[in-house]
Amino acid sequence: MQADVIVIGSGIGGLTAAALLARYGKSVIVCESHAIPGGAAHGFSRQGFLFDSGPSFFAGLSDSNSLNPLRQVLEAIGETVAAVPYEPFGYYHFPEGTFAVYGNSDRYKAEIAKVTLQGAQEYTKFERELLRLYDRLRQIPAMALRADFNLIPFLLSRYPAALLNLLPQLAIIQASVGNVARVFVHDRWVQRLIDLECFLLSGLKADGTVAPEMAFMLGERTHSAIDYPIGGSDALVQALIRGLERWGGTLRLNAHVEQILVERGRVSGVQLRRGEVLHAPIVISNATIWDTYTQLLKPTDLPPAYRQRSLNIPVVDSFMHLHLGIRADGLNALTGHHVVVHDAAQDITVPGNTCMISIPSVWDAKLAPPGHHVVHAYTLEPFAGWQRDEHYDARKRDRSQSLYRALERIIPDVRQRIVLELIGTPLTHAHYLRRHQGTYGPAIAAGKGMFPSTHTPIAGLYRVGDSTIPGIGVPAVAASGILCANTIVSPQQVAALLKQSFNSQKILEN
Ligand SMILES: Cc1cc2nc3c(=O)[nH]c(=O)nc-3n(C[C@H](O)[C@H](O)[C@H](O)COP(=O)(O)OP(=O)(O)OC[C@H]3O[C@@H](n4cnc5c(N)ncnc54)[C@H](O)[C@@H]3O)c2cc1C
Known part of the structure; x- marks a missing residue:
């Protein structure tokens, strides 16, 4: 099979690059390892509850003047996402009190x-x-x-x-x-x-x-x-897929890429786990830099010093997750976003000390069965030491306690309200997101280095996503997809698309 471009992974970065390149007239195939698209931003459902696996803090989705790169891409591919604006953005709960x-x-x-x-x-x-x-x-x-x-x-x-x-x-x-x-x-x-x-x-x-x-x-x-997409983060993923397909691109699920094929320093396609080979002169990897350079390429495909430098980039920890379905009776004043810092004497970055909580069914009631809410709480957790042995279940429960204590600041009787409980560990995160050590992304501190660019030393091989510039977060990875797609096409094609896109036209006239 032959395409102009193959994109490995359907995270927001991969889908953005793919949909834009399809919009520019390229034939594009996206190969996603999982049965569900979206990577860190995928949605999943259990027993009538629709959960965000990751992001739920968004801005600018419902505002045509927003600078959110994701919104600009959706506009360019002819898509919109319905979103509910809300205020305040959230509540920070410090030991000394709560702050809106x-x-x-x-x-x-x-x-x-x-x-x-x-x-x-x-x-x-x-x-x-x-x-x-x-x-x-x-x-x-x-x-x-x-x-x-x-x-x-x-x-x-x-x-x-x-x-x-x-x-x-x-x-x-x-x-x-x-x-x-x-x-x-x-x-x-x-x-x-x-x-x-x-x-x-x-x-x-x-x-x-x-x-x-x-x-x-x-x-x-x-x-x-500040707004939340109706249908959750999955609505953003689905809008990008609709745009990709509208412009002739294809998404293949359950299509794990085993290897990027390189011939004489130039990319020639990919080989899937089931043996199938797809040919393309351009391949874009949305897998992390560590996964791309260790799992998808042979060590000899890259200059040794470049490869080592890339693999040495430090990682932010992984996560503990709680996804809960709870009874909603008596919670009429419940609000959607909370950050709880347990201990002022400890650094906010200490695993378990800062917990993020999102209850998006307060904005979109359809995310939960009538009379219920969906809850997602998460906190940083190192990957090291986690293994599926006889202690796994006990450790999982133990490490989820800081999330429960955080939730009890918002809903004191939360444990009595649970109708569905899913506890995720760094192993869950690494597995479902196919991410090296289940990391949130590169820990590249300001002044200590730059995020790597979309280019690689292999001709025709590009990278997108949160281990490329500008970094972590939905707007940032959408920007990485734009940078990559625009680099692959000519400046004239970019100028033509800017002219056709209504919002960009306004910006052009600035
Ligand atoms: C818990 C959590 C909360 C967050 N909250 C927010 C938030 O509120 N707001 C915000 O803006 N950002 C948030 N983020 C960050 C944001 O979600 C991520 O930075 C962003 O979604 C990452 O997108 P990505 O394009 O880098 O790719 P990823 O999401 O990592 O997707 C990569 C895709 O590639 C696929 N893949 C990997 N290897 C292969 C292979 N060999 N073959 C085929 N497919 C493969 C994976 O399965 C995956 O689907 C959060 C992240 C997490 C984890």
């Missing part, structure tokens, strides 16, 4: 001022600095980006003023959030708040997180809508 997180900047600062007046004033200056960066970055749409020498001429020809405006921002673009915060924020409570916000974004605290990442998050939260 609003997208609206004034309300957010008013909440901070309830804890520390001085801190709120400092936060205002910090926020202003990052929003200034967001304002500059928003003048260049993600859909216009590419990862080759054509980038600068392309941007210069279309967005000269925007590029000029970015020049004074070069220092902050390369800075960490910690660098920016240190200039303005001296209040310890606000410093911890910023660390927590960064940790939720990148898996690293303020010193490890790049400033543009937080600028983008704050900008979208403040200027666009």
